[in-house]
Amino acid sequence: MSCQVRPLWPPFIAGxxxxxxxxxxxxxxxxxxxxxxxxxxxxxEVGLQVAPEATRENxxxxxxxxxxxxxxxIVLAAVGTFIGAILASISSGRFKVKVDRGSGRIGVGTxxxxxxxxGLLAGFGSRLAAGCTSGVGLSNTAMLGVAGFVFLIAFxxxxxxxxxxxxxxx
Amino acid sequence: xxxxxxxxxxxxxxLFGFVLEQAGFGSPCKLTAQFRLTDWSVFKVMFTAIIxxxxxxxxxxxNNTFGSQGFYVAETYLWGxxxxxxxxxxxxxxxxxxPGTSVVGLGSGRVDGLVFMLGMVIGIGTFASVYDxxxxxxxxxxxxxxxxxxxxxxxxxxxxxxxxxxxxxxAGFALGRVLERRSHGVYSAExxxxxxxxxxxxxxxxxxxxxxxxxxxxxxxxxxx
Numbered sequence: 001m002s003c004q005v006r007p008l009w010p011p012f013i014a015g016x017x018x019x020x021x022x023x024x025x026x027x028x029x030x031x032x033x034x035x036x037x038x039x040x041x042x043x044x045e046v047g048l049q050v051a052p053e054a055t056r057e058n059x060x061x062x063x064x065x066x067x068x069x070x071x072x073x074i075v076l077a078a079v080g081t082f083i084g085a086i087l088a089s090i091s092s093g094r095f096k097v098k099v100d101r102g103s104g105r106i107g108v109g110t111x112x113x114x115x116x117x118x119g120l121l122a123g124f125g126s127r128l129a130a131g132c133t134s135g136v137g138l139s140n141t142a143m144l145g146v147a148g149f150v151f152l153i154a155f156x157x158x159x160x161x162x163x164x165x166x167x168x169x170x
Numbered sequence: 171x172x173x174x175x176x177x178x179x180x181x182x183x184x185l186f187g188f189v190l191e192q193a194g195f196g197s198p199c200k201l202t203a204q205f206r207l208t209d210w211s212v213f214k215v216m217f218t219a220i221i222x223x224x225x226x227x228x229x230x231x232x233n234n235t236f237g238s239q240g241f242y243v244a245e246t247y248l249w250g251x252x253x254x255x256x257x258x259x260x261x262x263x264x265x266x267x268x269p270g271t272s273v274v275g276l277g278s279g280r281v282d283g284l285v286f287m288l289g290m291v292i293g294i295g296t297f298a299s300v301y302d303x304x305x306x307x308x309x310x311x312x313x314x315x316x317x318x319x320x321x322x323x324x325x326x327x328x329x330x331x332x333x334x335x336x337x338x339x340x341a342g343f344a345l346g347r348v349l350e351r352r353s354h355g356v357y358s359a360e361x362x363x364x365x366x367x368x369x370x371x372x373x374x375x376x377x378x379x380x381x382x383x384x385x386x387x388x389x390x391x392x393x394x395x
Contacts, residue, residue: 008359011211014193015218021189022219023226025182026241033186035270039287043294060301073179078273080183085277087184088191094363097279100266102199104365115282118265119272119289120296121257126269127297128309129254130244133268134186136251138216140244142223144319144331147246154255155262162263163205170199170206
């Protein structure tokens, strides 16, 4: 692997390419890109392994528990996202196995606890909003959907406020 | 699932992850810097992408490529969208990722991205266990918005909304430029890979450090291609 770390794409360029990728997704698939839906299916699969009866009878997971929950478009899109990120980070010398603690003011345990807690909130929230930053914030807003704009405002306002209490972390 | 669908899912997902990583969005430090208002990459990339895709979608509709219906726009349940957006915003500020970027974080070697994903699975399991309660039901089925899109809601041309978004983007780019210059500046590829601490210098009472930090930030900007 090359030790040379290549620069990031300028935000404007990355934004244009991301917009074209999103447009391509609409043309090829008929809907936008999503991410959190894949984790709803992973949660269903975990549920089927741990408590199959309760999972099949659950009002939310039951629908996804018919057949293989992981055999879904959105799961493969998430796998693709993972592969794409690996290809980009390795080819640009940015791949590095680590626990990212930002400025290093917090320990590994604290960082992982925050990541777990943040994930928990985001997972729960993604089911309330029927999507996340990708599916609602990007894709729905690109169709000028009401949900997308409402989501982005709620997301940014609360993110800004909560971030005030996280200054010691990063 | 047929191979065609599987292939397009993998291919479009791959492009999505590739671009997000190239933008630096595998780094929780860079992502959360948007909320500290010190690095505006998230706003710039997201807004640019939304505008490019929105224009493309509108042009496809003008040419009636997909019939007059266009793409499927989900209905909006206001409280679910607001509370969900709030929780994802909070989770982003606390955990450093959103669902898609946690996958990108793991793809660039970050173990905390995997832990965030584990948290999401637990969060979704928790949601499923309380889905039947009247509170959750009132959130996900209440306050349905009659219109699906903003132009429909306001009774204006979609191009007017796109024009307003372009103006908002220009204002955001300008504001971001000012605020990025006031702080340590944008996180570079080296910063997010090596975990170089640039913000430490901005701590109160570290005047010398702050100046050094500014100098370093300026030097990095000058080095940038």
